[in-house]
Amino acid sequence: MLLEFSRFTGLQNLYIWTSYHHFRLPYNTTFNIIIQEFERMCQSSDKVALYTVTLDFQAEECDMEDALNLPDIGTRIRTVAADGVWGRIDEVLSREKFDLLEEVCIFFNHDSIAGTPDEEEWEASRNLLLSSMTRLDARGVRLDITKQWESR
DSSP states (O other), X not given: OOOOGGGOTTOOEEEEEEESGGGGOTTOOHHHHHHHHHHHHHHOSSOOOOOEEEEEEEOOOOOXXXXXXXXXXXXXXXXXXXXXXXXXXXXXXXXXXXXXXXXEEEEEEEEGGGTOOOHHHHHHHHHHHHHTOHHHHHTTOEEEEEEEEEOO
């Protein structure tokens, strides 16, 4: 991570743009770094002013052979959910320190070359993600899980 966003407790809107091709890698550090930074914000003596958190996952350019070996985005969302990552994000952001948090947005921007799930599979993946974030939902934090697929 190039920027330790935990140092900015006055930050109101946090937008993190990353690639979700990392979902398939067992050594993915993206989520752990994000969670670690939220944990650090909890340890600050300052009030955390965060109102919105946006995680925008983008498709990376890759050659056709690499793309054909990638699991589709639905599989990757479920893999990360099964690992407990979304639940850990939910647990940290539900803490009292984040009492000003109003919205968590998770966007999946996807290039269909790497395998686009059908609508039923997308909804199942989305619902699994939402079911991992029940504390935020119970607190009234708006959860916006959105997809944008491009056709080729």
